[in-house]
Amino acid sequence: MPELPEVEAIRQDLIAMDLKGQEIESVIAFNERTLSPTEKMAWDVFFQSPRRIISIERKGKWLLLKLAGGTLFIHLRMSGKLRLTESRRPMTHERARLVIKGGASLSFIDPRKFGRIVLIEKEDASPSIGIDPTEGTFTEEALLSLLSKGQTAIKTWLLDQKKISGLGNIYVDEALFRAGIHPEHPVSRLSLAKKKLLYRSIVGTIQEAIKHRGTSLGTTNQNYSGIHKARGSHQDHLFVYSRQGKPCKKCRTPIEKVRFRGRGTHFCPSCQKPVH
Known part of the structure; x- marks a missing residue:
């Protein structure tokens, strides 16, 4: 299972790709259990217009994409990975896809299907978990x-x-x-x-x-x-x-x-x- 250091490496990769400031047009589910809420309508309504990525953060094992008007919580669980793709066809074990406006998509690959992408319609949302050992408050x-x-x-x-x-x-x-x-x-x-x-x-x-x-x-x-x-x-x-x-x-x-x-x-x- 990816732990804090692995998720931090992924966060650093996303920042290096200049993902901040780009816009997510939609989120596609290839496995409905990967997304929360599971109802497609909730995602379609939220992404009626593209949502700009304000910041890319992390709390514990959670990767947080802060968007205009909301936050995506991404947890890789046992076998989750993020991959860039320009193909329109699903990749092997791809469970969901973040479609980036004018660029490559971000694919959520998860052979064991335990990973989750959670939509919270608050920009300042943060998971209710313990203190992160990389934060200044961890003394x-x-x-x-x-x-x-x-x-x-x-x-x-x-x-x-x-x-x-x-x-x-x-x-x-x-x-x-x-x-x-x-x-x-x-x-x-x-x-x-x-x-x-x-x-x-x-x-x-x-x-x-x-x-x-x-x-x-x-x-x-x-x-x-x-x-x-x-x-x-x-x-x-x-x-x-x-x-x-x-x-x-x-x-x-x-x-x-x-x-x-x-x-x-x-x-x-x-x-x-x-x-x-």
């Missing part, structure tokens, strides 16, 4: 305040998009390794020093992954790639994720993978000792 003090109310295991807590938005399985495992915290460690039993280290680990993990334009694992059409099909390179810098059986880059102990609350979870049993 050490903010994280300490949020953690003070935690009662679950730290991995479960970090994956809750209502707490911190944008973190998924890859970057939670990576941040916990950097902080030396076992994924099952109860939030309520974290020391102040560990909480502060976790803050720095989250920020550092996300910043590096953005610099590397995300993580691309595997070679199937369900794996992440950017607008122009370029893969990210952060997979070459991972400490634990998808490295089960390989030596820890710090202590050489083999990395382990377990199922925890239904999630594949990667950690070093020496660097991230469990709490007893």
